[in-house]
Amino acid sequence: MDIQDLADRVAAGERRALARAITLVESARKDHRAQAGVLLEALAPLKREALRIGLSGTPGVGKSTFIEAFGMFLIEKGLKVAVLAVDPSSARSGGSILGDKTRMESLSREKNAFIRPSPSQAQMGGVARRTREAVSLCEAAGFDVVLIETVGVGQSETMVADMSDLFLLLIAPAGGDELQGVKRGIMEIADIILVNKADGPLKETAMRTCADYAGALRLLRKRPYDPVHFPKALMVSAVTHTGLPEAWEAMTELTDWRRAEGHWSTRRAEQARHWFEEDVRIGLLAALEKGEIRDRLNVLGGQVERGEVGASKAAEEMISHIRAEMS
Template identity: 75%
Template sequence: MDIDDLASRIRAGERRALARAITLVESGRADHRAQATALLEALKGHGREALRVGLSGTPGVGKSTFIEAFGLMLTGQGLRVAVLAVDPSSARSGGSILGDKTRMERLSRDPQAFIRPSPSQSQLGGVARRTREAAELCEAAGFDVVLIETVGVGQSETMVAEMSDLFLLLLAPAGGDELQGVKRGIMEMADILLVNKADGDLKTTAIRTCADYAGALRLLRKRPQDPEGFPKALTVSAIEQEGLARAWEEMQSLADWRRAQGHFAGRRAEQARHWFEAEVREGLLARLRREPVRGAMAALGAQVEAGAITPSAAADELLSEYLQLDRGAREEA
């Protein structure tokens, strides 16, 4: 694969080249990982900056409907929109439906939009392992807004906040129990809460729910990256396309304030450090899955299972010998 040619085609905004590059960074093969790293290095310093917006919400809250309506509004303003949708993978078969293009039929046909579904592959945090790199590729391809949709909502669905500039939490009307369930871990990460389905018979309920969330947000500790009035709760209707323009205005206002105050660039620098450390941890775990460490781990595991050694003592023994085993294997190679 000609990495320089692929990089130049991505900079030119070729959708096929972008799709091929995302497939490359998502691959787990060692040779593909080396090529993906070279590609990301070649694209470094491209000078383009998209607004990365993370979006999470409970199943059935209307994330796909909202993204389609919101994306069409943005493309109608002349903006290029990329959607990175993460689908949950089955714990049994490992498969994913990847049906986001079907759910966003109108947006998928828009020449100004690009939709890429990816499997979570049992990755915690609501995103796929390589979603961050896919967002960097979309940014290099000249997209103005990158929407990152997570698999759902829960205490662990906060990883998307480590790869986005703004984090939106989509909520359903009459979500009192929902508020109790997600108030920590994710509400503290959210910049804007959007109460969806504020239409028809649910409109009054949505307004009341929005007021409840706004009250709950006032109880949270003030964050240095927020201007006065943020985080805030708003009502939207993806079906009737009401409230979308105001939500976009609030997002732009928050992003502009953070840029002016230095929080925007500072946060991206912190995220880069976070993902560097995550890559180091993942690399160390990958070595545990290779020989001869894998064999030593299996042997000690059998001893633990037989009761000949405690789990803590076995772990200490493996870790003390790990570097020697791994160093010896690399020297032989």
């Protein structure tokens, strides 16, 4: 594979080249990982930045429908939109449906849109392991907004906040009360809460839910990177498209304030440091699957299974063994 040619075509905004590049960075093959590193280094001097928007919510809240409506809204404003949708992988077979592109039929036909579904591959946190690198490729390809749709698994799904500039949380009408709103976890990291499906017979319920969450947000501890009135709760309808201009206005207001106050660059630097450390952790864990360390792990695991030693004691012994090997 000619990596420089691929980099040139990605930089020129070729969608087919971008899809091929994302496939490369998602590959676990050792030679592909080396090529992916060269590709990302070749594109780094472009220093292109997009607005990275993470989006989460429980299954059935309408994430894909909202993304299509919101993506079309942004394209009408002259922006190029990339969507990275993460689908859950089966715990049994490892497969994923990857049906988000099918759901976003209108958006997928737009020349200024790019939709890429990816399997989570049992990665915790609602995103795939290489989503962050896929975001960098979309930025290098010249997209103005990158929407990162997570698996949608619940309150512990916070990893997407470490790769996005804004984090949106979609809530269904009657999706919780004030107590639900002040629970720790995903609620604490949301920048804007969007109560979706605020149309038809659900509109009044959506208004009450929005009021509940707005009240709950005022009880949370103030974050240093938020202006007055943020985080906030708003109502939207992906079906009637109502509330989309107000939601975009809120996102723009928050983004502009963070840029002006220096929080944007600081946050991105912190995220880069976080993912460096995360890659180191993953590399160390991968070392457990190889050679003599794997053999020792199997021996101790067998002793734990047979009840010959406790799990905690065996873990301490394993850690001591690894330290001895490293020294």
